[in-house]
Amino acid sequence: MTMKVSRRGFLASASAAVLVLGVRPDGALAAGETDAMLNPFVKVASDGQVTGIVKHFEKGQGPATGLSTLIAEELGVSIEQITYEFAPSNPEIYANTFFGGFQGTGGSTAMANSFMQYRQAGAAARELLIKAAADAWGVDASGLKIVEGIVTGGGKTAPIGDFVAAASTMEAPADPPLTPPSEWRLIGNPDVRRLDSPIKTNGKAMFAMDLHLPNQMVAVISRAPSRGGLVAGFDDSACSEVKGFIRAATLPNKAGVAVYAEDTWAAFQARDLLSVDWDMSAAETRSSDEIKSEIMAALDEAPTYNVSKTDHAATKSAVDGAETVVEQTFYFPLLAHAPMEPLNCTIEANADGGVTLHDGCQAPTGPHMALSQIFELPMEKVRINTMLAGGSFGRRATPDADYQVEAALAFVITDRKRPVKLVWSREDDMRSGYYRPAVGHRVRVGLTGGKIVGWDHHVAGQSIMKGTAFEAMAVRDGIDHSSVEGTADGPYQIPGMFVGLTDTPKATSTLWWRSVGHTHTAYVMEVMMDQAAKAASADPVEFRLAYLSGEGDDQKRKANVLRLVAEKANWGNAPEGRYQGVAVHKSFGTYVAEIAEISGNPDDGIVIENVTCVVDCGIPVNPDVIKAQMEGGIGYGIGHVMRDQITLAGGEVEQYNFPDYEPLRISDIRGIDVHIVKSEAAPSGVGEPGTPPSAPALANAIAAASGVMVASLPMEEEGVYFA
Structure with missing residues (x-):
């Protein structure tokens, strides 16, 4: 390190x-x-x-x-x-x-x-x-x-x-x-x-939502039905029927109307009675089908950027001339973060003329700078009290400090004598939040003599970093690395590998989501490795190990977790009626291998009997925390590929809450076994690396059980039923 x-x-x-x-x-x-x-x-x-x-x-x-x-x-x-x-x-x-x-x-x-x-x-x-x-x-x-x-x-x-x-x-x-x-x-x-x-x-923990300051007002925002709409006018006459309603006002940036009340319930009730005229001339109007079509069309064209810095023509020639070609197109939909605690924060004036933001604040520097500008205060006059947060998965850190700016704008247009607590409902965040980008992959793998001779990989999707304050830091030679991380930069030593990238227009607001680009690149890499192993009539574990035979630390550590997970899961010896799928991936400096064991079939219902996980995160500082994070990451990854997606109709998000964006339930996975590698290497992350291998391990188990390889997510949309 x-x-x-x-x-x-x-x-x-x-x-x-x-x-x-x-x-x-x-x-x-x-x-x-x-x-x-x-x-x-x-x-x-x-x-x-x-x-x-x-x-x-x-x-x-x-x-x-x-x-x-x-x-x-x-x-x-x-x-x-x-x-x-x-x-x-x-x-x-x-x-x-x-x-x-x-x-x-x-x-x-x-x-x-x-x-x-x-x-x-x-x-x-x-x-x-x-x-x-x-x-x-x-x-x-x-x-x-x-x-x-x-x-x-x-x-x-x-x-x-x-x-x-x-x-x-x-x-x-x-x-x-x-x-x-x-x-x-x-x-x-x-x-x-x-x-x-x-x-x-x-019950003693104080989450940001638990904060109730004396004499505070609660503010909720009426936002446009699709991203980009602006307030043209509003009528709040009916809001006065709600006991506790105080006032309504257009935010200075016209992105919404703030409704103020004495408590949260009154604020939401009053907002329901608010009538807003929206200027939708610059708003998102596309449907999910249109977005998907744009991504698929981009995959039909030559990539804009050469990520791997290799000869694309040579790779195409090697694949075209191979004895066997395995090819597949993948699609990954928009996904919401959906943390348990909806977004919220509170702003109050200080006696010295400054302000304090009370927030489950994931990235204090951004909102600190934003509030300094909004209130025209020096940085030392703006204080941030960071509190516990009930989840995030990336949602509480946005390039534009979105909800903190909303709270600041809602406070700055008051007399500032009363604290203002901004509260989002879960429906607000589901329909007006930020999302994991929609992404497509097209991969062609050529094999001769049972060995890979060429890997042609094209990624098309919506950049997270471009157009944000982080573009200068995160984009190099036009390439947003978060779109392709986990492909050409992985430990596999694949001959003739080409990775290209094409950006497509963003739908709504894109944001990093637990494990960022690895959420889709790991799925594609590991499903395609399984498909290539099948074409080569090789054991999937042994096939992968053949491309991890180098002497580099990356290869050794990734191969080690792969061998260990095969041992711990008794790979290849599943009980009758059960099927196994394997995946291994490096993300955020951590190596994780997982084997999903299932029973049943896609038509009658898949049962996820167990997931075995081996993790090498360097020195394991807190094994109890590591185990919990692997379990949580596995559940998060599998739960989303089973049934979740965000879809748009005319630019408006169709999902609204957990009934139609269903989180993983405790009954969905019967068991998870986590094994931690003893290591003297510098510690690396554990909050995200459990997620990337979980979905492809499940997909490969389903393919082993039925021959059905799921290339478009979520799985239930492709006819895979879970018991």
Whole structure:
């Protein structure tokens, strides 16, 4: 792993930039205060309680526990002696270094980005406390250590809280020693449980939706029936019939009408009675069939971009001259994120003339900048209070900070004396939200002598990054890598491989969705590998291993998880009446192999009996979190390919809620077994990598059972019934 900040450089900058809470300007603890920030990531109280300042927000994927584990490991406290709070919006200190100077959570980067940073922070705090104890006791610091929050050595013991005041006046060491892996107590320990589970089960957890400020108003937005419509006028006379209705007003950007009320129910009731005239001259008008036709037509033409930088003519010639050609066209529809907690946030005025945004904020830098512009305030006058979020899958981080901007616009046109809480309903997000792009693939694979001699792969679809603030960073030579990731850049060593890309016009607003481009590229790559193996009369696992025989780390690690999953799932020996399908994929630096085992058939009903998963994510910091994320990712991937899609009619989204965009149900998969590879490699992500192999593993199992290869999703639209 390449870190953009060195250990010495991190600690030097952290020491210079630290925001000391409860500490006087001279560095000593202020009178009556009990907490000291020993660096920007570690706060210690006089009673010994440690708080990790977590820069990656928590939407269920586990960084609050993971990053706190790293601090506790290095500091020498137990997991019970540490809690967490979310960092303020300050990219100078809390930037995701993989995103440059941007503070945000995404791309399964939390652990990969912060593994060394948080260990260094914990180690630096440990060294300060030990030095303070050594000074107090008049002993050599090298003979002291911290065990379970107790400083011991030199014939003395005392809790770390006794030394907080003195430690807060000292300069942090530039290069503190890190605990060797042989002495880890918490990292890799499967018994370490999530820090946020108790409050989420006893009702004490505060999600953004739970916030109710004194004297707040609730705002909901009436939006155009299709993307791009603008308000031409409205009549709110009927809204006055609703008790609690306050007012309605057109947003300054004319993207909607804000309806204000004393509570959420009144706001929704009043919005139902609002009459809005829409200017739809620039709105989306296409249907899903038209969008699909555009994508299929693009696949009929030569690709616009050469992604693989290989000779397309040579690949076509190799495929055309092969003994056997396997070819298939795939289509993937728009998909919604559909998190359990609908979008919401709250804005209030501060006494100093600034504002505070309370939000389950996935990427604070974007809304921070947007609010600074909207309110014409310096950045330091805008504060963001990051809260827990009930899911996201990418939806809470948009290039244009969409819902936070809505809330700001709804607040800025009031007298700003009352806080404004913006609430989206699930129907709002389903019909007016952001979607995984619709994408098509056409692949032709040529085989001679049972071996691949050419792979001609064309991707056509809607770019996520183009036309956004991230285009300059994410698009190179015209290629949005998120459209094709997982194809030519994967570990497979496929001879004569060409990958091309064509962009098609966007439908509604596209956005990254759990595992981004890998959601469709893994499906195509793994289904086509199975089809090629069938054409070669080869075992699908052995066929894949033949293209992972290189000496590179990528090939070795991907081959290893593939062999392990075959072993754990007893590949090739399924009980009578059951069928297996395999898929393996690398995404976000993590290698995941899965085998789906099913019974039944597409006509009478498929039963997903079990999914076996093997994951190599480098050093497994929190095995319990990793296991949960693999299970969740598998369910998310399989649930969507079974029956979900977003369709448009005349530009309007037809789905509205879970009855017609049905999430995975607990009865859909009878069992999931997760096996974690022991590794010394740098940690990589786990929030997304479980998703990409799940759908193709299921598709390949269905093909093994029936000979039906599902190339257009969702599966139920193609006649595959699930019992």
